[in-house]
Amino acid sequence: MINVLIVEDDPMVAEFNRKYTEQVEGFLCGGWAASVEDAKEFLEKQAIDLILLDVYMQESNGLDLLAFIRETGVNVDVIVISAASDMNSIKKAMNFGAVDYLIKPFHFNRFLEALTGYREHVSIVRERSLLSQEELDRLLYHKSSTKELARLPKGVTKSTLAMIWNCIRQHEAMLFSTEDIAESAGISRVSMRKYLAFLTEIEALAMETIYGTIGRPVYQYRILPQAEEIMSGYI
Template sequence: MIKVMIVDDDPMIAEFNRRYVEAVKDFKVEVGVHSANEALKILDKVDIDLILLDIFMPGMNGLELLMKIRRVGKGVDVIVVTAACDRDHIKKALQFGAVDYIIKPFTFDRLKAALLAYKGMASLMEDQERLSQVELDQCLLYKEQPIVIELPKGVDKKTLAIIWEKIQQLEESLFSTEEMAKYIGISRISMRKYLEFLRKISVLKLELIYGTVGRPTYKYLKIDSGKHILERYL
């Protein structure tokens, strides 16, 4: 579970943000505060993974809080959620390590996309000591993709979700196109389109399997971090 702190001086906006955050799987708002000073006190006592941070607040503003967090070496991540849309605020927030910058008013889909991207990166960092360029790009470059990502021709969202669910239920980690086609009940040609799509987005990878007799065969292997990548397509 990813533990979130919301820092916003407007109680109504903070409450809306809390509802948005907790509508996304694996996120929980541990605490909401209405000033930077309150946030600093909480951070000394509570383990927080991610802060949703407003900039315009009485007293210490959000950027000052972000700079102070970095100066004292706290590793908490920050997504700025603010009405400030000028170049200076945006540039300074990114320079001090904000992982995303969302301008008010925003849509739930925009915040959800940011949270899912953050979850994907957090999962990769936790599960793997070394990352491939493809895995890293799936997280770092998501902003260049539309929030609703168009699937390739011949790949249906509903069927894709069913196939992914079945893949996660398999007892064997390796499987062939033919095996999965029989399991789902669609043609081998159609199944290959789905499995190749999953391979191209680094959810599956191909393994060459050598048997005791006959030719070696290719089978697909699920990549553990792939579920966070796939969430953007479903």
Template sequence: MIKVLIVEDDPMVAEINKNYLGFVKGFSCEGIVQDTKEAESFLEKNQVDLILLDLFMPEKNGIELLMEIRKEDKSIDVIVISAASDIQSVKSALRLGSVDYLIKPFEFDRFNDALKKYKNEHEIIIRHDKFDQEELDEQLLHQNKFTIDSSTQLPKGLTKETLCSVVEGIFTEVKTKEKFSTETLAALVGISRVSMRKYLKFLADIEMVSVELDYKKTGRPTYTYNIKKENKNRIKPYLNSEVTF
């Protein structure tokens, strides 16, 4: 079981991350702390394998905590979960060894992918005392590389025909309102919400749409989307070249 510490100053977001974590097999939440001082105190008394780390916190920020962890040479991995999307924050986190970087708000699928990838690499490492070059290349360093030819292939389960309908639906929807939801777009296009979430995740991954977490007064928070008009042409390589929107 991979032991996880959640470092997040927003109690609602921390609870969402904890709930998400509970859906991924092989992980256990060992604790939730609201600032880096609490995190340092927790780590002095408890052993964890992975930290889900927010960057924006009172007093010392997440990058500073990550620096301390590296300075002390602790065998702890970090996945950053933050609203910070500026290049400096991303570069700093990656240079300090963050194994993944999730920008808030994010879908569960992206969280799930990050945890599963980490679990896979964690299990590969603990099974080996040493690697030869071929094993290292195949199992860790190059396992997630994409070739140029495959870079414009749709993820498994997505089709060009449905994607075209989804994109047309998005441009139809934004004519009447600035934001749209999975439910409204699924009804407009005529596919299930589960399928629509897969297409919207793909469009968010290529940054054609942006995602926001809408915290309602009652009930669970929901995701809303908006098209990034400056990035609308990013979809064209995945569809027929004559398609225009």
């Protein structure tokens, strides 16, 4: 397993990154640090393979941790995940050896690409003493396919997900309810809710609450623009 430390001062964002990380096969979130100093203390106590590093934090700048890692020779890799999109920050991160850089907000498939590319990198480094040109190119340029690499949560199967997604794409109205798709897919509303919740979590769907004049609110869904790209990693 590849042990990951998330360095992010926003607890909600850190939790999202943890969930994303543990959806990818071969990765385990070993901890969370809310500042550069917390991260340094964590690295002294526990071995970490990969850090997911934010740049802009209230108490510190994540690039200072990256500089510290390179200056002290700590054996850990770093993927920067930050809203910092200025060329100076990106260039500094690359110069200090970041293996990838994701600009917030990002789509899950880009996150998946970063982690699967890194996993392939680790596999080649651990298993090879000599490299072919093709293997070296994959290390340098992160050439890998994310198709079928995403992990499905317990209780969600690829075949049922593909069938539900096909029903969603064929639905004529832009907005649809749990009942709409459950009826066309021929499965229970309880099961459908689980799949729609998953599709919402990975940002293939957006959920909207529709309030009527009486009774409970109705939850309706719509397909997001990046949905097909995201779903290509699952079905």
